[in-house]
Amino acid sequence: MRQRDTDLSRRSILRGATAFGAASTLPLSAGVTAADPRREGPKPDMDEVDPERFDYDDAVREYEQIETRTGAEIWVDIIRPDTDEEVPTVMVVSPYYNTLGRGWKGEFKEPQEGPEYPTSPGAPLFSGDGETVPFPEWYDEYFVPRGYAVALMDLRGTRNSSGCQVYGDRDEVYDAVDVVDYLVETEWSNGAVGMTGGSYDGTIAIGAAAEQPQTGRNPEALQAIIPIRAIGRWYDYAFVNGAQIAGQSLITPSLFTEYLAAGDTQNAYTDDDRYALHVLERKACMGTFGAAVSAGHASPYQDATDEFWRERSFTKSAGLFNTPTFVIHGLFDYNVKTHNIGYLWERLPDDLPKKLWLFNDGHTDPHDPRDPEEGGSNLYPFQDRYVEAVHRWFCQYLKNVEAGAQIDPTYEVQGADGGWRDGGSYPASEEDLTLYLGPDGGASEGGAPGGVAAYADGPQSSAPDSRTFVTDPFDSDTRVSGQFGFELGIIADGTDATVAVEILDVPPDAEPGDDATTTMTPDREAPLLFSYAWVRAWYRDTVPMRGLSIPHDGEPLSPGALEEVAFGSLYTDVVIPEGHRLAFRVSNAAGGTLGSEQGGDVRIVCGSEGSRVNVPVAPPAGSDS
Incomplete structure (x- = not known):
């Protein structure tokens, strides 16, 4: 190995590139x-x-x-x-x-x-x-x-x-x-x-x-x-x-x-x-x-x-x-x-x-x-x-x-x-569209009827594997940019639970349960799986609704007690076309994650003061670049 001169004082770290005079250097x-x-x-x-x-x-x-x-x-x-x-x-x-x-x-x-x-x-x-x-x-x-x-x-x-x-x-x-x-x-x-x-x-x-x-x-x-x-x-x-x-x-x-x-x-x-x-x-x-x-x-x-x-x-x-x-x-x-x-x-x-x-x-x-x-x-x-x-x-x-x-x-x-x-700044969202989750599977502005919607987290549960919440069709093309923010109230039978959310864009002639695609094209007929969100409720006190998440010092859930869990989705930037619906499919594991298998029946508490999704709505992207 050759020894190198470690004194850089003779050379500028920032150096003009050319000897041929065609380019201008920066200050x-x-x-x-x-x-x-x-x-x-x-x-x-x-x-x-x-x-x-x-x-x-x-x-x-x-x-x-x-x-x-x-x-x-x-x-x-x-x-x-x-x-x-x-x-x-x-x-x-x-x-x-x-x-x-x-x-x-x-x-x-x-x-x-x-x-x-x-x-x-x-x-x-x-x-x-x-x-x-x-x-x-x-x-x-x-x-x-x-x-x-x-x-x-x-x-x-x-x-x-x-x-x-x-x-x-x-x-x-x-x-x-x-x-x-x-x-x-x-x-x-x-x-x-x-x-x-x-x-x-x-x-x-x-x-x-x-x-x-x-x-x-x-x-x-x-x-x-x-x-x-x-x-x-x-x-x-x-x-x-x-x-x-x-x-x-x-x-x-x-x-x-x-x-x-x-x-x-x-x-x-x-x-x-x-x-x-x-x-x-x-x-x-x-x-x-x-x-x-x-x-x-x-x-x-x-x-x-x-x-x-x-x-x-x-x-x-x-x-x-x-x-x-x-x-x-x-x-x-x-x-x-x-x-x-x-x-x-x-x-x-x-x-x-x-x-x-x-x-x-x-x-x-x-x-x-x-x-x-x-x-x-x-x-x-x-x-x-x-x-x-x-x-x-x-x-x-x-x-x-x-x-x-x-x-x-x-x-x-x-x-x-x-x-x-x-795209402007990133994330480009300027306001949240808050959607309240209903026990009937709806996701709507302004509130939702009270009740619970349960999914299974472990073999001891008798609840369905997942629950899906669907919005009404969007009235116009709507850009979402950044992280979806979830604020859920959950009641679990066990001392831990995992929440996994698949976020889908559902075209007019499709249903949320249809086979989804991750290929985003203008003429798409299948639901688009365009983002996920996950959380282990054990870390509920140190996971924010959005931004850098540093889970630590987790604590067990109190079985049968209401717990508040907030968490953010993956980062995204897509346009939900007019007439399409958003769907949120909630389970204990999705997209390659592992469920805790400890929650038993995990009940999502619904209603006007209950579980909700904050959709990061952004202005339309600028002109073609």
């Missing part, structure tokens, strides 16, 4: 500590302000093994233009380069060739037909000719990095921050790094933005992040308002720390003089750190303030972000659910340059250009729009060149027709 006040004002006029032509200037075939390709504060040796593959100019770096950190592959093509990193022994192709049995390439995804071919380095880092415990795969532990972020510091201290760096990536990769970008200003050697080195379908707080991946998500808490932790680790063979071979030690270490990790991580997720009762979860929370540090942040997430992502980015977005500093896109799909890759009938993952592909926006963001904040990153609206949402619209 220093447009850097990481103050939001850029919205600018008027057309966006700059990126082929003029940040064109291709270097030959990709002549690029410098190298790898580094960087020892971090955690003791791990982290492997980074780097490609950069062959130039004497100082260039910024686009960095992606991933656990998937040797197992599941990256991008919509599922590409692997090719093995690092050793001089004497054949190399392993990784573990393609986990990812199908993905090709093995030097630099997966699109960043290298796009950005290197435009004067950026691209650095792809193997997450600790994966591919050629040592250490244990610890699934969300803070060591992953410490490693990333130390690599950022290392990169900006190279002789070829302009002192700026941007991070991006989807899912786990984007999660590390968020974590690095939280950690860099606190413990990085160069607190302002991370100049931009673009997290895509990413986690803001690991608790919110496995639990929602205290309700346990089965797959994310009981299966996924061991998938990463044990199953994938078993097939993820280090393939640096003799280029790594500690290869044999790293092989032994990785196998030992599975029964130690791996087992501990799985055990940490297993209990259905989790205090979100415990150290296990606190070190896995980046949202708690969002107010310290000094990194311009562009968040991209699917409206119907029921893997990394939207409360992950909703909580994060609402806590970012007001003066931080930021942008939010919510697109009309799920846990998918915005770079996928294919139509759905051709196997594409997105209902309405938007690759060109996405690539241009990523380029503008990185150009403006890594090269300090006016690229129009703040000309478009701060928040944009993709509608049922695939068009993008100015």
Whole structure:
């Protein structure tokens, strides 16, 4: 490992990008500590302000093994233009380069060739037909000719990095921050790094933005992040308002720390003089750190303030972000659910340059250009729009060149027709439409008849599995933006109960019980399942109706007594068309959560002073953007 000069005084963290004079640089006040004002006029032509200037075939390709504060040796593959100019770096950190592959093509990193022994192709049995390439995804071919380095880092415990795969532990972020510091201290760096990536990769970008200003050697080195379908707080991946998500808490932790680790063979071979030690270490990790991580997720009762979860929370540090942040997430992502980015977005500093896109799909890759009938993952592909926006963001904040990153609206949402619209602020709701739940299954303004509506939470119950409450048809198109807020009075037979709500948009000729879809189109005939809400009543005193939820210090219910439970839904932004109805289907478990199985008959108390739903009504979105 080469020693790096750690004195950055000779270089500005914010540096003009061009030597060819076509672009204007921004004043220093447009850097990481103050939001850029919205600018008027057309966006700059990126082929003029940040064109291709270097030959990709002549690029410098190298790898580094960087020892971090955690003791791990982290492997980074780097490609950069062959130039004497100082260039910024686009960095992606991933656990998937040797197992599941990256991008919509599922590409692997090719093995690092050793001089004497054949190399392993990784573990393609986990990812199908993905090709093995030097630099997966699109960043290298796009950005290197435009004067950026691209650095792809193997997450600790994966591919050629040592250490244990610890699934969300803070060591992953410490490693990333130390690599950022290392990169900006190279002789070829302009002192700026941007991070991006989807899912786990984007999660590390968020974590690095939280950690860099606190413990990085160069607190302002991370100049931009673009997290895509990413986690803001690991608790919110496995639990929602205290309700346990089965797959994310009981299966996924061991998938990463044990199953994938078993097939993820280090393939640096003799280029790594500690290869044999790293092989032994990785196998030992599975029964130690791996087992501990799985055990940490297993209990259905989790205090979100415990150290296990606190070190896995980046949202708690969002107010310290000094990194311009562009968040991209699917409206119907029921893997990394939207409360992950909703909580994060609402806590970012007001003066931080930021942008939010919510697109009309799920846990998918915005770079996928294919139509759905051709196997594409997105209902309405938007690759060109996405690539241009990523380029503008990185150009403006890594090269300090006016690229129009703040000309478009701060928040944009993709509608049922695939068009993008100015969403205003987010959440955009300005008032609540309060609906009272009735024992007859109605949900209406102005009150409801008294009584109870019961559902079952456990085998000892004789109540139906679920109860559904339906509104009258809407008189006009109505936008709902943000979180539905639930205020329920419940009487349970047992000492705990879970509440799960499926929120549906029901067209005129459909019924709430019909098979629902999560595909939002203008001509849809089936109910649209567009959001969920969950809560474990054990944590009723520490779960708010809306906003960041930190369940802790739970207490049992008093069987047979009235208890008040308030909780929020996932974040959303959709339009309920004229003539459609809203439906709320309430049960003890839905969407992959686990019921408490302890409540017995759970009775929802109805009436004018009883249980209600606060619908976040918002003004119509702005013109097409």
